Amino acid sequence: MKVFNVIMVNGQEADVTSFYVNSRVIDPEAALRAAVQDFLDSGTEEATRVHKHTRFTWCDAMAWVPGRYFIDRGLTPLMGNESVDVVLDRDEPMIQS
Numbered sequence: 001m002k003v004f005n006v007i008m009v010n011g012q013e014a015d016v017t018s019f020y021v022n023s024r025v026i027d028p029e030a031a032l033r034a035a036v037q038d039f040l041d042s043g044t045e046e047a048t049r050v051h052k053h054t055r056f057t058w059c060d061a062m063a064w065v066p067g068r069y070f071i072d073r074g075l076t077p078l079m080g081n082e083s084v085d086v087v088l089d090r091d092e093p094m095i096q097s
Contacts, residue, residue, distance in 0.1 A: 004028040004075065008058045017062045022074035031073040038072065039065045 002021040003097050007014055025031050040047055040056075046064060065075050 003078070004032075006032060006062070007059070007087060008062070015059055015062070019070060020078060020080040022076070025074035028075065031075055032070070035069040035073040035086040036087075037060045039069045042069075060072055 001023065004019045004021045006017045006019070008016075019028070019032075021028050021031075039061075042052070045064070050056050050060070050064055054064075056064075070077055
């Protein structure tokens with residue numbers, strides 16, 4: 001199973017949301033966009049609230065769209081305890097003298 005990282009960039013800051021990708025998914029980005037659109041078109045109370053109260057950016061989508069919409073499109077959201085982040089200084093010397 002593949003992992004799909006959604007990297008949302010704003011200036012020098014980035015937010016990352018990760019999903020497991022079902023083997024039937026050919027284009028993870030298209031599946032992601034379709035899942036969000038499914039939510040927006042759902043007519044649910046949450047979707048109606050989003051239409052009225054936000055600009056609805058990608059960061060909003062990651063916070064507001066229930067996981068079932070992603071799962072229905074073959075993308076399973078990773079929970080925080082399923083991945084490990086390592087932050088490295090890209091200029092860190094690797095040879096110690």
